Amino acid sequence: MKRGSTRNKVIGGVVALALTFVLYQGIVNARVxxxxxxxxxxxxxxxxxxxxxxxxxxxxxxxxxxxxxxxxxxxxxxxxxxxxxxxxxxxxxxxxxxxxxxxxxxxxxxxxxxxxxxKHDESYVEDNPNRVDYNLDTGVG
Amino acid sequence: MSSIARKLAGPSSSRGTRILGALALVSTVLLLLLGLIWSPREVDQADAVRLMYVHVPSAVVGLYFAFGVTLVGSIVYLRKQSDFWDLMAHAGAEIGVLFCAFVLVTGALWGRPTWGVYWEWDPRITSTTVTLVLYLGYLAVRRMDLDPVVRSRRAAILGIISFANLLIVKQSVEWWRGLHQGSTVGIDTQMDGLMFFTLAWGVLTFTLIFAWLLMHRFRLAWYEHQAAAVSLDDAIAARRGEHRSSLAGEAI
Amino acid sequence: MHWQYVIPGYVIVFAGLGVYTASLMSRLRSAARKIPEEKRAFLE
CATH class of the missing domain: 2.40.50.140 (Nucleic acid-binding proteins)
Structure with a gap:
């Protein structure tokens, strides 16, 4: 049982740390x-x-x-x-x-x-191979 | 135990799951062809758009379906102490975590060519990462060395709280300004035909894969549950045996 | 263009699914061995 309770604390600690890190990053960056x-x-x-x-x-x-x-x-x-x-x-x-x-x-x-x-918006437009401007910048597929 | 539970937990392969597995495989092959070859490239994102066909299905199936199973299982378990739903909740969470990891990885790989960076602490990305950590926490609680009833109850509470967080993920693109675009399938969305079909096919494929995985993961949970009961029976039998022999010893 | 991001994404997802499935199958087999034959099919 002793070993089990140590494991419980380690598991809980790791998860709590990870959650704190993610929330901290989110809040710090939201301040920009x-x-x-x-x-x-x-x-x-x-x-x-x-x-x-x-x-x-x-x-x-x-x-x-x-x-x-x-x-x-x-x-x-x-x-x-x-x-x-x-x-x-x-x-x-x-x-x-x-x-x-x-x-x-x-x-x-x-x-x-x-x-x-x-910032890409939520439009997804098919690239037409016949479009002239495309061939100019890529050349290859 | 309901008849559904009996079927799901039956011998490790049944006609139903074999058919489902075959459908999932065929659907996956078609998804690869659609996603990588048949669907067109996008005018701005070029081929990076192809990541959407695995990113969005992973999000829909993992975050809503898999974690939804965990939510339902947790609620039913708390109300009725049903072992079936307790194990189902556990199975859903494990698969959900896998799919949630796919969401973050494919999103990062899409972000680099599109936004210019792999990772941004954008509201959508941050809230999705919080979700992953919460459900990893759920799986951690499941591994804790506790009384099984206490463990199941704690996990169920966490399973409900974690799902509430998903509402934040859903609304994050509307509530805060960030980099992530709005809902992929929404009122403002503009998506060409074959792209939309491929995306829908992706959701179908991931749903089939999820259903197959869930059935098998549930079976595993059920077997483990049975094994625990067996070892408990053995322990009780051994205890009784000891008791009997000690009584016999006294008699002599 | 951008295939260098697309391919790793697909590989991670589908290889990930494959590895998870394989490990699930092996966990299932070893769990099934731990319980008596009659309990695998009949659940009460």
């Missing part, structure tokens, strides 16, 4: 505020240089600047913001018209991003 572009602009003063996440659709791409930064514009509810991204390359889905979530902070009127996540 998630704003739409219009809200981020409205609260620019309060946000200062705090790190937060901003959601919007890519409406213009200005290409790569001399510092290696990726410069583009995102929009949400008729508000637009310019983003200057330095960091890991976004996924292949990053394109005009795609919704993205950028993580970073305001630097004047420019959003300095360190991470771009492409």
């Amino acid at each position: 505020f998630f704003y739409n572009v219009d809200e981020a602009i409205a609260q620019q003063a309060e946000l200062g240089d705090r790190t937060f996440r901003m959601q919007g659709t890519v409406v213009a791409e200005s290409g790569t600047s001399e510092g290696g930064a990726l410069v583009f514009t995102v929009a949400y509810n008729d508000a637009t913001a310019q983003v200057r991204h330095v960091g890991p390359e976004p996924s292949d889905l990053f394109d005009l018209g795609e919704p993205v979530v950028v993580e970073g902070h305001w630097n004047g009127d420019v959003f300095e991003s360190s991470q771009i996540l492409v």
Whole structure:
């Protein structure tokens, strides 16, 4: 019985630790505020240089600047913001018209991003092999 | 014991389960063909969309069907102390944990090419991970060295609480802002024909696999339950034997 | 494109199912051995 009760405590402890870790991660990450572009602009003063996440659709791409930064514009509810991204390359889905979530902070009127996540929506459209733009970027199947 | 229970726990292979097993296998082969070859690639996600045909079925069958069995089993056990439902609840949880792990793995593999990262502490992902840990906790309680009745009762309570958490998983995409898209099959969903068919086929296939696994996992639980009863009988018989021989000793 | 993510996903899921099924079958066999023949079929 003694051995059994030790085992019970070990099992319970491991599960409790795992649950605490997951909940902790969830709460800590939920504290990184998630704003739409219009809200981020409205609260620019309060946000200062705090790190937060901003959601919007890519409406213009200005290409790569001399510092290696990726410069583009995102929009949400008729508000637009310019983003200057330095960091890991976004996924292949990053394109005009795609919704993205950028993580970073305001630097004047420019959003300095360190991470771009492409937020895919719930549309699943068949890729037509005859579509011209497809063959351009992949070539092979 | 009901007649369903008798059939389920019968000899380890029966005509019914063999037919079900064969159907599940054929359905799996068709799912592989549909998912990997016949269905089209998606315009943005390209071939990564194919992960959806195992991701969504694992979620529907594992989170709702398997953990649903655990919920029903737990409630019935608490109300009627039915051994059948207690064992059923245990069987559902074990298979549910396996499928829940598939959900997280396939989701991560889809996230990398689509979002750009394998893992994000997004509300949907976090709540699904909480679910996995809760049901691992349920299985841990099942292994605890406790009085069987106390153990079953504690497991049943956890089986009910853990299912409540699934409502959070379901609503997480609506309640909080995150990366995960809305429900795959919903009002706003736009999905082309063969993709939708493949997804539906995936749900059917995983349902067949789940039904087959559940029957066999239940049988295992039943055998273990019987073996425990047998060893208890043996122990009682041995005790009686001892008693008798000690009485005999006194008589001499 | 992206097959490097699709294939491991399918392999993990279907190999996982296979391994689980195999272990379930072996657990079933060893559990069946522990109980007398007549108790396997008749449950009361």
